[in-house]
Amino acid sequence: MKNFSFTTNDYLILLAYFVAVLVIGFKTKKTENSAKDYILAGRTLTLPAFVATLVSTFYGGILGVGEFSFRYGLSGWFLYAVPYYFFIIIFAFTLSSKIRKTHLYTIPDQLDKVYGKKVAVFGGILIFLLSTPAPYLFMMGILLSGIFTLGVTFSMIITLALSTLFLYKGGLRSDVRVNILEFFVMFVGFGIILPFCFNSFGGFEYIASRLPENYLTLTGGNSFQYIIAWFFIGSWVLIDPAFHQRCYAAQSKKIPKKGVLISLVFWMIFDSMTIIAGLYSKAFFLDELKNPLYSFPAFADEILPPIAKGMFFLGMIATIMSTLHSYIFISSNSFGRDIIARIKNETESQKLYNYSGLIASSILALMLAYLLPSVINIWYTVGTLIIPPLLLSVVTSYSRKLQVHSKYIFSAMLASFLFSLLSFTISRFYIINGKPALLFGLEPMYPGLILGLIIYLIGYFKRKDLITETDYYQ
Numbered sequence: 001m002k003n004f005s006f007t008t009n010d011y012l013i014l015l016a017y018f019v020a021v022l023v024i025g026f027k028t029k030k031t032e033n034s035a036k037d038y039i040l041a042g043r044t045l046t047l048p049a050f051v052a053t054l055v056s057t058f059y060g061g062i063l064g065v066g067e068f069s070f071r072y073g074l075s076g077w078f079l080y081a082v083p084y085y086f087f088i089i090i091f092a093f094t095l096s097s098k099i100r101k102t103h104l105y106t107i108p109d110q111l112d113k114v115y116g117k118k119v120a121v122f123g124g125i126l127i128f129l130l131s132t133p134a135p136y137l138f139m140m141g142i143l144l145s146g147i148f149t150l151g152v153t154f155s156m157i158i159t160l161a162l163s164t165l166f167l168y169k170g171g172l173r174s175d176v177r178v179n180i181l182e183f184f185v186m187f188v189g190f191g192i193i194l195p196f197c198f199n200s201f202g203g204f205e206y207i208a209s210r211l212p213e214n215y216l217t218l219t220g221g222n223s224f225q226y227i228i229a230w231f232f233i234g235s236w237v238l239i240d241p242a243f244h245q246r247c248y249a250a251q252s253k254k255i256p257k258k259g260v261l262i263s264l265v266f267w268m269i270f271d272s273m274t275i276i277a278g279l280y281s282k283a284f285f286l287d288e289l290k291n292p293l294y295s296f297p298a299f300a301d302e303i304l305p306p307i308a309k310g311m312f313f314l315g316m317i318a319t320i321m322s323t324l325h326s327y328i329f330i331s332s333n334s335f336g337r338d339i340i341a342r343i344k345n346e347t348e349s350q351k352l353y354n355y356s357g358l359i360a361s362s363i364l365a366l367m368l369a370y371l372l373p374s375v376i377n378i379w380y381t382v383g384t385l386i387i388p389p390l391l392l393s394v395v396t397s398y399s400r401k402l403q404v405h406s407k408y409i410f411s412a413m414l415a416s417f418l419f420s421l422l423s424f425t426i427s428r429f430y431i432i433n434g435k436p437a438l439l440f441g442l443e444p445m446y447p448g449l450i451l452g453l454i455i456y457l458i459g460y461f462k463r464k465d466l467i468t469e470t471d472y473y474q
Helices: 008-027 035-043 047-057 062-072 074-080 082-094 096-101 107-115 117-130 134-148 152-201 204-210 224-233 241-249 255-285 292-303 308-343 354-371 375-397 406-429 445-461
Strands: none
Touching: 008 152, 008 308, 035 152, 035 241, 035 308, 047 152, 047 241, 047 255, 047 308, 062 074, 062 134, 062 255, 062 292, 062 308, 074 082, 074 224, 074 255, 082 096, 082 224, 082 255, 096 241, 096 255, 107 117, 107 308, 107 375, 107 406, 117 308, 117 354, 117 375, 117 406, 134 152, 134 292, 134 308, 134 354, 134 375, 152 255, 152 292, 152 308, 152 354, 204 255, 224 375, 224 445, 241 255, 241 308, 255 292, 292 308, 308 354, 375 406, 375 445, 406 445
């Protein structure tokens, strides 16, 4: 585990941030004791708050971005960023306004309204898994262990404590107000390192002269099927509970669409900053850095002077923490309200089960971070297993013309999840000639997607039988 060289001033910068997070989080008070106030901040998000919280929440995988850039060069941006841009635009124009107009609280609420309780509970379980903060918890463990010379597991436990205490008290209001601080810090942090890169190494000529040729191509030598798999993982946006929650919490129906499109501009700016920093890191280390996950922190440790180093590390920490506590909050609500309370038929009561939800979310995150100690592996695994069963059910629920009988949606979700799990398990435990054995020669996501689509289409072509059953199309 790499230890970073910090001065007293660098430590003070980080300490100031953690104190600010706790002060802002604990000083934020609920205006009323209700689910609407706790989960959706009373639907009071203005456009600036909407943009700040969405941008910071959906960009937490900063060490994973560095790992991508270090492994694949420019294709890391093509694989990880471009698919998301595509689906973010689709989300903005097709779903964002519809979500706000429902006046609901969560994705399972929408599934319950259209497809019934069984689909909603299963959807809640899937969202609980999808929104796990495991990759962000693992990244914080890596950073804090290197900064404070602590063990990774102990660092993760400390991070969980910092992230959950103020959420239990203030709910989404606390989350959003801390996100606003982190929005500014993440841009300042990465804005600091780039001038040092230009001054120390020069411009594009330095990168081009030291990197392998495939690092400056869009595909990076990856197979077409692998690229398409990451493209489908970009559809994560359409079912991402953070996107839906922010839309539900918006002050007016006009804010979500405009806010998502403005957020996209900020993501594109931040992506350009991170990919340039990642290319400089690879050009600097070449093959000397054994673990690409350390691409950004190890590079900053080598080239930045005191204070600037502290600010850059703070930028990385704020980027990760913003997503970590937001997803802990979403995941805990999924467990407490969308699973436990729904099973008990208590979703309309004020009992939120937030305490048990925070514990369950934290335990799951620790387990996944321990079992899959790679940011990319966690993303790929969760995306592969959860996107296929959720995609059809969530997207079709917002269009009466696409809805089918709930039994087909539930069957499609269950079969899609199990088939993706089977395909994924085979690829991990059976190796042929040094390569994973792929079911039907396909990446694990595809079999589940295809099977789920087939079951859905069977239901769709039998849809005429349901014209009089208006209860499914309320």
